Amino acid sequence: MERSVDVLIVGAGPTGLFAAYYAGFRGLSMAVVDSLPETGGQVTAMYPEKMIYDVGGFPAVRGRDLIKGLVEQAAPWEPGYLLGRKAEHLRDGPDGLDVLLDGGDVVHAGAVLITAGIGEFTPRPLPAGDGWLGRGMVHFVPSLDVHAGQDVVVVGGGDSAFDWVLALEPIASSVTLVHRRAKFRAAESIVREARQRGIRMITDAEVTEMRAGADGALCEVLVTPKGTEEPAVLPAQTVVAALGFTADLGPIENWGLEIDRRAINVDSTMATARRRVYAAGDVAAYPGKVKLIATGFGEAATAVNNIAVALNPEAHLFPGHSSNAE
Numbered sequence: 001m002e003r004s005v006d007v008l009i010v011g012a013g014p015t016g017l018f019a020a021y022y023a024g025f026r027g028l029s030m031a032v033v034d035s036l037p038e039t040g041g042q043v044t045a046m047y048p049e050k051m052i053y054d055v056g057g058f059p060a061v062r063g064r065d066l067i068k069g070l071v072e073q074a075a076p077w078e079p080g081y082l083l084g085r086k087a088e089h090l091r092d093g094p095d096g097l098d099v100l101l102d103g104g105d106v107v108h109a110g111a112v113l114i115t116a117g118i119g120e121f122t123p124r125p126l127p128a129g130d131g132w133l134g135r136g137m138v139h140f141v142p143s144l145d146v147h148a149g150q151d152v153v154v155v156g157g158g159d160s161a162f163d164w165v166l167a168l169e170p171i172a173s174s175v176t177l178v179h180r181r182a183k184f185r186a187a188e189s190i191v192r193e194a195r196q197r198g199i200r201m202i203t204d205a206e207v208t209e210m211r212a213g214a215d216g217a218l219c220e221v222l223v224t225p226k227g228t229e230e231p232a233v234l235p236a237q238t239v240v241a242a243l244g245f246t247a248d249l250g251p252i253e254n255w256g257l258e259i260d261r262r263a264i265n266v267d268s269t270m271a272t273a274r275r276r277v278y279a280a281g282d283v284a285a286y287p288g289k290v291k292l293i294a295t296g297f298g299e300a301a302t303a304v305n306n307i308a309v310a311l312n313p314e315a316h317l318f319p320g321h322s323s324n325a326e
């Protein structure tokens with residue numbers, strides 16, 4: 001597949017999604033590529049059920065609702081989403097830049113805006129879950145509804161594990177948390193809430209085996225306490241392996257940019273050291289940088305307006321007020 005756009009946005013987290021809106025507002029065509037299967041970056045992957053209190057205009061907004069709003073806001077301009085696809089190589093093309101995706105597809109772009117956050121997430125593996133991904137094991141829960149009425153085992157001891165446990169408890173048939181240590185990394189308040197709700201927690205124990213029923217679907221897991229060989233058998237149609245993620249800029253490190261401690265140096269227009277390549281959001285670095293959703297939104301607007309001028313020197317940097325748009 002080959003496609004041509006004015007701007008290719010690399011990363012569909014909050015910054016990339018807002019950049020997609022802004023590109024549309026500026027009359028630019030855009031595609032948004034993300035190696036995750038869902039939009040929303042860190043918010044969707046790590047804390048979709050948490051409330052966020054520091055996004056302008058929302059006294060409190062649930063992570064997944066903020067992402068839904070961003071997707072809706074960009075929708076009128078029909079961003080071409082390329083989800084589950086990694087941007088691997090960047091090279092100069094005949095009309096700008098070419099970005100090669102995994103699998104060999106090419107996107108020709110007048111400019112590239114990198115909104116890659118903390119990079120590509122790779123979930124930490126659950127050894128007993130080898131071969132079960134997509135067959136009963138998941139690393140995150142984009143939609144709670146599919147787990148209604150199920151027996152769910154959540155593995156992990158951090159914030160995400162507890163977030164899933166608390167979110168699934170009201171709708172699942174049963175939820176059990178399994179953690180290999182006695183102490184949790186999660187915030188005390190959510191551990192307390194899980195205890196108050198009487199959620200079953202098995203600590204100092206590991207999931208040692210996952211078993212399918214006659215229909216081939218996951219039906220139970222074996223949980224073995226440390227130092228014993230006597231596993232407990234738990235019914236389970238879903239195992240959520242919430243063992244955290246490693247994040248890595250990966251291929252972007254080889255794109256000829258100035259990279260310092262996993263972030264890309266930019267100037268006040270959000271331009272990188274490479275012509276027509278811009279960066280915004282968590283991945284962009286400059287003196288005084290604060291990594292927040294709110295700052296990512298501002299940087300996305302700055303980047304896209306400067307891209308509009310770079311692509312068309314006749315264009316104004318100031319976009320006009322959206323409140324005056326039709």
Ligand SMILES: Cc1cc2nc3c(=O)[nH]c(=O)nc-3n(C[C@H](O)[C@H](O)[C@H](O)COP(=O)(O)OP(=O)(O)OC[C@H]3O[C@@H](n4cnc5c(N)ncnc54)[C@H](O)[C@@H]3O)c2cc1C
Pocket residue numbers: 010011012013014015016033034035036040041042043046047051052053054085086087088115116117118119120121159249250251252280281282283291292293294296
């Ligand atoms: C638990 C937790 C709670 C938080 N709470 C808050 C809060 O209350 N308020 C706040 O402002 N911030 C909060 N943050 C931080 C906030 O989530 C980040 O600042 C924000 O997500 C950054 O958005 P982004 O779009 O720049 O990057 P990200 O959200 O990291 O998205 C980047 C996307 O780029 C993709 N990507 C990377 N490399 C490639 C590649 N080569 N090809 C294709 N795709 C690629 C990734 O898969 C990812 O989806 C929190 C973070 C965490 C972990």
